[in-house]
Amino acid sequence: xxxxxxxxxxxxxxxxxxxxxxxxxxxxxxxxxxxxxxxxxxxxxxxxxxxxxxxxxxxxxxxxxxxxxxxxxxxxxxxxxxxxxxxxxxxxxxxxxxxxxxxxxxxxxxxxxxxxxxxxxxxxxxxxxxxxxxxxxxxxxxxxxxxxxxxxxxxxxxxxxxxxxxxxxxxxxxxxxxxxxxxxxxxxxxxxxxxxxxxxxxxxxxxxxxxxxxxxxxxxxxxxxxxxxxxxxxxxxxxxxxxxxxxxxxxxxxxxxxxxxxxxxxxxxxxxxxxxxxxxxxxxxxxxxxxxxxxxxxxxxxxxxxxxxxxxxxxxxxxxxxxxxxxxxxxxxxxxxxxxxxxxxxxxxxxxxxxxxxxxxxxxxxxxxxxxxxxxxxxxxxxxxxxxxxxxxxxxxxxxxxxxxxxxxxxxxxxxxxxxxxxxxxxxxxxxxxxxxxxxxxxxxxxxxxxxxxxxxxxxxxxxxxxxxxxxxxxxxxxxxxxxxxxxxxxxxxxxxxxxxxxxxxxxxxxxxxxxxxxxxxxxxxxxxxxxxxxxxxxxxxxxxxxxxxxxxxxxxxxxxxxxxxxxxxxxxxxxxxxxxxxxxxxxxxxxxxxxxxxxxxxxxxxxxxxxxxxxxxx
Numbered sequence: 001x002x003x004x005x006x007x008x009x010x011x012x013x014x015x016x017x018x019x020x021x022x023x024x025x026x027x028x029x030x031x032x033x034x035x036x037x038x039x040x041x042x043x044x045x046x047x048x049x050x051x052x053x054x055x056x057x058x059x060x061x062x063x064x065x066x067x068x069x070x071x072x073x074x075x076x077x078x079x080x081x082x083x084x085x086x087x088x089x090x091x092x093x094x095x096x097x098x099x100x101x102x103x104x105x106x107x108x109x110x111x112x113x114x115x116x117x118x119x120x121x122x123x124x125x126x127x128x129x130x131x132x133x134x135x136x137x138x139x140x141x142x143x144x145x146x147x148x149x150x151x152x153x154x155x156x157x158x159x160x161x162x163x164x165x166x167x168x169x170x171x172x173x174x175x176x177x178x179x180x181x182x183x184x185x186x187x188x189x190x191x192x193x194x195x196x197x198x199x200x201x202x203x204x205x206x207x208x209x210x211x212x213x214x215x216x217x218x219x220x221x222x223x224x225x226x227x228x229x230x231x232x233x234x235x236x237x238x239x240x241x242x243x244x245x246x247x248x249x250x251x252x253x254x255x256x257x258x259x260x261x262x263x264x265x266x267x268x269x270x271x272x273x274x275x276x277x278x279x280x281x282x283x284x285x286x287x288x289x290x291x292x293x294x295x296x297x298x299x300x301x302x303x304x305x306x307x308x309x310x311x312x313x314x315x316x317x318x319x320x321x322x323x324x325x326x327x328x329x330x331x332x333x334x335x336x337x338x339x340x341x342x343x344x345x346x347x348x349x350x351x352x353x354x355x356x357x358x359x360x361x362x363x364x365x366x367x368x369x370x371x372x373x374x375x376x377x378x379x380x381x382x383x384x385x386x387x388x389x390x391x392x393x394x395x396x397x398x399x400x401x402x403x404x405x406x407x408x409x410x411x412x413x414x415x416x417x418x419x420x421x422x423x424x425x426x427x428x429x430x431x432x433x434x435x436x437x438x439x440x441x442x443x444x445x446x447x448x449x450x451x452x453x454x455x456x457x458x459x460x461x462x463x464x465x466x467x468x469x470x471x472x473x474x475x476x477x478x479x480x481x482x483x484x485x486x487x488x489x490x491x492x493x494x495x496x497x498x499x500x501x502x503x504x505x506x507x508x509x510x511x512x513x514x515x516x517x518x519x520x521x522x523x524x525x526x527x528x529x530x531x532x533x534x535x536x537x538x539x540x541x542x543x544x545x546x547x548x549x550x551x552x553x554x555x556x557x558x559x560x561x562x563x564x565x566x567x568x569x570x571x572x573x574x575x576x577x578x579x580x581x582x583x584x585x586x587x588x589x590x591x592x593x594x595x596x597x598x599x600x601x602x603x604x605x606x607x608x609x610x611x612x613x614x615x616x617x618x619x
Contacts, residue, residue, distance in 0.1 A: 007019060011093055012086040012088065012093075015032045015034055015035070015043055015086075016033045016035055017043065018030070018031045018033060019031050028047065029042055029045075031098065034083075034095075039098075041083060041095050041098050042080075042099070043094070044093065046092050047091070048061075061092060064094070065092060068082050068085040068092075068094050071096075071138075073138060076132035077157075078125050078132070078156060078157055078158055079133065079157065082094060082096050082097075083097065099151050099157055099159070100543075101149040101150050103147070103150070104146070105146040105148075107150055108145060109502075112500060113211070114212060115212075117273050117277075119208050119211045120269045121273045122156050122208070123208045123247070125156035126143065126156060126207070127204065127266055127269065129158035130158070130197070130200050130204065133200075134197040134262070139195060139196070139199070139200055141189075141203075143207055144207055145210055147160045148207065182223045182226050183210070183216035184206045186203060186230075187202070187230050190231050197262070198261075201262065201265060202253075202256075204251060205248050205250075206252065208248060208251070209235065209241070209252065212238075212248075213239060213240055215236075217235035217236055217252060218230045218235060218236070235248070235249075235252055243275035244272040247271075247272055476492045476614065477492065477610055479494060480495060480614075483506075487504060487618060488617070488618025489519065489521070489618050490614075490616045491614045492610055494510070494607065498511055504522075506519045514596060514597060515600070515607075516594070518593040518595075520590065521588070521591070522588075522590075523587050523588060523589075524587075524589075525589035526583075529561055529562035529582075530552060530562040533552045533564040534552055536564075537549065537552065537564065544568035545568055546568060548566060548568070549566045550566055551563065551564075551565050552564045555580070557580070557582055559583045560583040561582045561583065564579045564580075565577065573598060575596075575597060575598065577593070578593075578595075579593045579594075580592040580594075580612075584617035592612065
């Protein structure tokens, strides 16, 4: 039976498959209903490549059962529970706890790099999960953003012990096979020196680095360069980590004997989680310290319901996520004409800019190397390459999907964005050279007030951004500048706003943190933007506290467009969102996402009209 035909089937006479939640490297995760206990569950269908020889298939089936045994030994609120394992049609199915959540990888795609305090709090809960697993002899071996679930109420869950091992058990993996996600594989594993709890802690450090910096610490654009860099180079200098950097540096040390243990990591993470916001400035050493290392991501863990908010918990308080871009790149299309709504967030966003720089850790600054000093490093790199290449083919045969290139079943219920990456070059972070500035102005368009102008939430349908088809956008008003994006589109944005690019997405943020503009794009538009928004609303509304739809309707803008306007509850008020899906040609569509505190909605309409009137798609 093909995977697409599995929906609706009754598994083992008990588990009714309701719909696909996501696809990973070795299977599909289903949302299902346990008809015996009348509860929701997640079911992981293991799909083995048909071309595998029988012995390899048997080995992988044994590994799957091993996964279930490993996870079933753990009972902890930060670990996804395994309920049952059944076998049908010659392949295993693992029945797990169903967690209403989104993954950390999804959060990063939609929100961008997260504030250091929030990342530290997430790290503390993942560390709780590892501390529950390691004394039981269970190693995870694949800690990464897509295996960290952000659930309702601030709960963080580590999932997908898909390549977990029991310490002391003989390995069931082929000799030479490199198992895991390259950006998050510890150096000792790359060098085939075995793995222990320290390896999971290194992967935790790489995951947290990615969460706070918006990219993995050693991403070199390919598997072999990334793995080599993890062994031979220090992590890329941090720009946003602030007080979190000491914890990251300690976790990312190459030598397991020098790496922070769980107790030390907990102390450093707690210190970052409770650091005052004024210390949120980038902690960027003059030169990378001599010890750390890093990685690059793959895979899609136990996939769950869309859009659980990053709800802060009391002490230490979770800072609200910054509305900035991504880590790995955007996911392929689930809904080409639209931009998926970033998940619920607070009305105020902490900003790292302008804060004092935190000094680097006390480890010595690496001296400049002479050409003679480079030689040992080159030799080490060559030796590492030999180990990597030996296992790379087997790793590729059943690797998990890359978080940079995750795939989903069409219509899957997930919190991840549904706009595909553009086929156009993504380019680097925009700079001033890519804009034409207009003189600053003290008029109302330079910046709308950051304080609420009304305490009454605006629930009336608003159409502030409907413009004639193909607006020219030729005039840039005072107080704005034109952003000419490397992917081809352009628009006017306020002069003082920050710009950040991740993949095909571009985030523009009010430096005071009150407004967010996000432009996304795809080359596979949906035929009906209105129907698309309605489908997405049905799948995602439960992820927004006190969700209230204001309207979903077609608007006269370019070839076809639809607005989805709504509000939802955040701490201290409500957030107001307008998400516009715009089809500009048969091969091009954009998402224009605008979010402000509800009390500032009316005051922001002139600014929003200017932005949408000036928007020009790629030629």
